[in-house]
Amino acid sequence: MFENMDRDFVLHSYGRNYIDFASAKGARVYDKNGDEYIDFTSGIGVVSVGHANKRVSEAICDQASKIIHISNLYLIRPQAMLAKSLVEKSGFDMRCFFANSGAEANEGAIKIARKYGEEGGVVKRYKVITLQHSFHGRTISTLKATGQEKMHNYFGPFPDGFVYAKDLDEIESLLDDKTVAVMIELVQGEGGVEPLDKEKIAALCKILKKRKILLIVDEVQTGIYRTGEIFASNLYDIKPDIITTAKGLGNGVPIGVVMTTLKDIFSPGDHGSTFGGNYLVSRVALEVLDILDEYKNSGALDEFMLYFERKLKAFVSEYPDIVEKEVGLGLMRGLRIKRGELLTKIIENSFKERLLVLKAGRDTLRFLPPLTICKEEVDEGFLRLKRAFEKIGSS
Numbered sequence: 079m080f081e082n083m084d085r086d087f088v089l090h091s092y093g094r095n096y097i098d099f100a101s102a103k104g105a106r107v108y109d110k111n112g113d114e115y116i117d118f119t120s121g122i123g124v125v126s127v128g129h130a131n132k133r134v135s136e137a138i139c140d141q142a143s144k145i146i147h148i149s150n151l152y153l154i155r156p157q158a159m160l161a162k163s164l165v166e167k168s169g170f171d172m173r174c175f176f177a178n179s180g181a182e183a184n185e186g187a188i189k190i191a192r193k194y195g196e197e198g199g200v201v202k203r204y205k206v207i208t209l210q211h212s213f214h215g216r217t218i219s220t221l222k223a224t225g226q227e228k229m230h231n232y233f234g235p236f237p238d239g240f241v242y243a244k245d246l247d248e249i250e251s252l253l254d255d256k257t258v259a260v261m262i263e264l265v266q267g268e269g270g271v272e273p274l275d276k277e278k279i280a281a282l283c284k285i286l287k288k289r290k291i292l293l294i295v296d297e298v299q300t301g302i303y304r305t306g307e308i309f310a311s312n313l314y315d316i317k318p319d320i321i322t323t324a325k326g327l328g329n330g331v332p333i334g335v336v337m338t339t340l341k342d343i344f345s346p347g348d349h350g351s352t353f354g355g356n357y358l359v360s361r362v363a364l365e366v367l368d369i370l371d372e373y374k375n376s377g378a379l380d381e382f383m384l385y386f387e388r389k390l391k392a393f394v395s396e397y398p399d400i401v402e403k404e405v406g407l408g409l410m411r412g413l414r415i416k417r418g419e420l421l422t423k424i425i426e427n428s429f430k431e432r433l434l435v436l437k438a439g440r441d442t443l444r445f446l447p448p449l450t451i452c453k454e455e456v457d458e459g460f461l462r463l464k465r466a467f468e469k470i471g472s473s
């Protein structure tokens with residue numbers, strides 16, 4: 079009944095699986111019949127402190143009973159506290175703007191870059207260089223920023239000024255006097271979970287700094303401890319001019335942030351959002367950050383990242399005919415599958431074994447488990463994945 083309702087009334091922009099989930103706890107999700115699934119996706123890197131997290135639920139209930147929204151025309155105490163927390167935990171000397179999604183955070187980043195490229199009322203520099211296979215969002219400009227031509231069908235004309243580099247090495251040759259920024263993901267989420275090379279990134283940072291070209295790091299997926307530090311930029315030991323983040327910050331309440339060292343780039347009226355950073359989402363995000371900060375400081379986060387990595391490495395040695403290698407950082411991981419058609423089969427088999435996993439690019443099995451996933455959940459998930467692998471031949 080609800081499946082038909084969905085088909086009849088919701089636009090068909092997703093290739094939906096019609097499983098009907100009803101509740102969840104930690105890394106376990108239950109469908110309407112009570113069947114249990116292990117979630118190695120966290121709703122695409124969103125539910126970072128686990129489903130139905132008690133502290134998050136309490137923060138939501140408490141805040142909802144007081145005040146949810148008042149607009150950005152007035153002081154929003156938890157928003158100020160969240161900005162302070164993000165800045166202090168990251169160690170970057172920045173200010174924050176709050177939006178509602180990753181794409182919107184990236185829109186903000188592009189606007190900051192464009193304004194930075196203005197001189198005496200004229201936009202002198204406007205070009206933003208991004209990487210092939212990148213993913214930056216679905217709005218008209220973030221879609222154009224996304225370096226995957228196949229996604230650009232139907233939706234033009236696009237705003238000008240996006241240039242794609244085929245890899246990090248090509249970026250320098252594309253810089254010209256119209257270039258204002260380079261935007262990258264340190265680990266491409268949709269593009270195949272391959273971390274960028276640390277030394278090459280350091281070299282790129284130097285070149286950009288010298289030419290006063292901004293570095294925008296899209297941490298929509300890598301951010302909020304997903305790779306082991308609050309931002310992957312901390313792990314890479316770089317100082318971006320702009321960082322965007324979103325997915326894991328709200329544990330499911332919609333929030334996006336753009337942070338920048340250009341503290342005075344905007345004047346009142348330059349940018350805005352009706353919902354952005356309201357009481358509810360800011361309060362929740364503050365709670366998520368506190369939980370993850372404690373988890374990181376206790377050593378548990380690093381311990382589980384290693385545990386998960388060991389499990390993946392075991393798969394590489396156990397299935398050398400199927401798996402080429404293990405990729406990724408922290409709890410943003412992948413198994414590169416030797417034949418693309420096997421990947422679809424593995425994902426289907428996993429689902430039958432009641433394990434939720436993702437795909438990245440053409441040939442990567444992607445894992446984004448909750449960051450607070452426990453040992454039993456990891457073990458159970460890998461047991462199911464093993465059964466899914468074993469069934470490849472017979473199915």
Ligand SMILES: *Cc1c(COP(=O)(O)O)cnc(C)c1O
Pocket residue numbers: 178179180181182184213214215216263267268296297298299300324325
């Ligand atoms: C998911 C994602 C986005 C888009 O975020 P939305 O919240 O879906 O708009 C942008 N950049 C990266 C790297 C992402 O992973």
